[in-house]
Amino acid sequence: MTKRLYYEDSYVRTFEAEVIECTEKADGVFLIRLDESAFYPTSGGQPYDTGTLGGGQILNVYADEAGEVWHEADKKLTAGDRVKCEIDWARRFDHMQQHAGEHMLAGAVHRLLKGVTIGLHLGKDDSSIDVSLPGGRTNITEAEIRMLEDDVNRHIQADVPIKCYFPDEETLLRLPLRKPPTVTENVRIVQIGDDEYCACGGTHPSSAGQVGLVKIIDARPSRGKMRLTFLCGMRAFRDYRNRFDELERAAQSLSTGWENLHASVEALNARMKDAEYHLRQEKKAAALKTLSSVYENAARLGSVRAGQHVFDGLGMEGLREAASEFIKENGRIALFADRTDSGVLLLFARSADVDIHIGKVLTDAAKAFGGKGGGKSDFAQGAAQSADALAFALTQIQTVFDKI
Numbered sequence: 001m002t003k004r005l006y007y008e009d010s011y012v013r014t015f016e017a018e019v020i021e022c023t024e025k026a027d028g029v030f031l032i033r034l035d036e037s038a039f040y041p042t043s044g045g046q047p048y049d050t051g052t053l054g055g056g057q058i059l060n061v062y063a064d065e066a067g068e069v070w071h072e073a074d075k076k077l078t079a080g081d082r083v084k085c086e087i088d089w090a091r092r093f094d095h096m097q098q099h100a101g102e103h104m105l106a107g108a109v110h111r112l113l114k115g116v117t118i119g120l121h122l123g124k125d126d127s128s129i130d131v132s133l134p135g136g137r138t139n140i141t142e143a144e145i146r147m148l149e150d151d152v153n154r155h156i157q158a159d160v161p162i163k164c165y166f167p168d169e170e171t172l173l174r175l176p177l178r179k180p181p182t183v184t185e186n187v188r189i190v191q192i193g194d195d196e197y198c199a200c201g202g203t204h205p206s207s208a209g210q211v212g213l214v215k216i217i218d219a220r221p222s223r224g225k226m227r228l229t230f231l232c233g234m235r236a237f238r239d240y241r242n243r244f245d246e247l248e249r250a251a252q253s254l255s256t257g258w259e260n261l262h263a264s265v266e267a268l269n270a271r272m273k274d275a276e277y278h279l280r281q282e283k284k285a286a287a288l289k290t291l292s293s294v295y296e297n298a299a300r301l302g303s304v305r306a307g308q309h310v311f312d313g314l315g316m317e318g319l320r321e322a323a324s325e326f327i328k329e330n331g332r333i334a335l336f337a338d339r340t341d342s343g344v345l346l347l348f349a350r351s352a353d354v355d356i357h358i359g360k361v362l363t364d365a366a367k368a369f370g371g372k373g374g375g376k377s378d379f380a381q382g383a384a385q386s387a388d389a390l391a392f393a394l395t396q397i398q399t400v401f402d403k404i
């Protein structure tokens with residue numbers, strides 16, 4: 001079986017090994033087995049290591065059920081040769097930081113919330129764990145999140161040692177493991193400080209301080225569990241820096257400090273709402289003023305006057321008010337529209353004494369111009385893609401009046 005060098009020392013970056021076998025798996029992809037390897041095979045939620053193997057690039061590393069480690073690389077090697085290998089250390093150390101951070105977080109969840117962690121997902125951008133909490137709850141409070149973060153970062157600040165070892169059976173039975181091991185033989189234990197013991201075959205730094213920083217960035221229900229998403233090490237630092245820069249930029253835009261940013265944005269929102277309200281009021285007042293000229297230019301259908309007008313930015317509420325005002329007097333039909341980004345809003349209405357179903361007129365006119373709408377016999381609203389719907393509606397109304 002492949003001897004795994006990282007079991008003894010997770011800081012091995014370069015090593016020499018003997019090629020046991022090499023077969024071509026696909027065009028230009030070779031499957032290689034070594035007598036010993038420090039390359040980590042994908043397992044326990046931690047992705048494989050990359051790097052170089054005998055001058056070729058590592059494409060994938062995995063372990064089979066028998067425990068052999070298989071390397072996929074882009075260079076053909078010869079069995080029996082001794083080859084130089086080098087791990088992409090930036091990627092591996094980042095994985096070690098996320099992995100050890102996960103142990104401490106899962107340990108804190110267990111000690112402080114009696115939660116059981118199921119699995120780790122170590123992603124390209126962030127990592128997550130799924131937690132079963134007592135009573136099946138799938139949410140935690142902000143105070144609980146802070147408690148977990150404080151606990152983990154206290155372990156980091158204290159730089160507690162991280163030890164990995166294979167205890168004998170008797171010792172193993174006495175260890176306060178967070179959860180039962182998934183294997184029965186050669187159980188490898190990772191111990192962090194004196195309150196986190198867990199069976200694990202992964203790679204970890206030798207002390208908690210090297211994890212640097214752990215920050216929970218999301219907590220939400222997921223498939224009956226609570227999913228905690230977090231960042232460790234340089235990932236957490238980069239996140240802090242990005243947020244810092246973005247906060248500074250936003251605060252500068254508002255000529256304030258980041259501490260006042262939320263209050264400033266709230267004040268800005270309130271001012272904008274107020275300004276929008278006053279603008280609408282002014283537009284409404286202007287709309288009401290135009291009604292007399294709409295009446296002057298209205299089409300004459302016997303004793304009925306049908307006024308058309310396309311407003312600009314009045315909104316549905318403004319249209320309703322303008323139409324209501326227009327049809328207050330007898331013998332009137334209002335065919336009103338208001339321009340929007342995607343077409344027009346429509347509002348048709350008639351005075352109480354006019355005998356026509358304005359809801360049907362609107363439905364037909366909206367439909368003819370790619371929209372929809374309808375309403376009662378005296379008041380209707382909708383939307384269409386073009387203001388030509390007004391002329392169309394007037395023609396329909398004229399046809400009805402011609403029949404009378």
Ligand SMILES: [Zn+2]
Nearest residue numbers: 099190200202
């Ligand atoms: Zn581990």
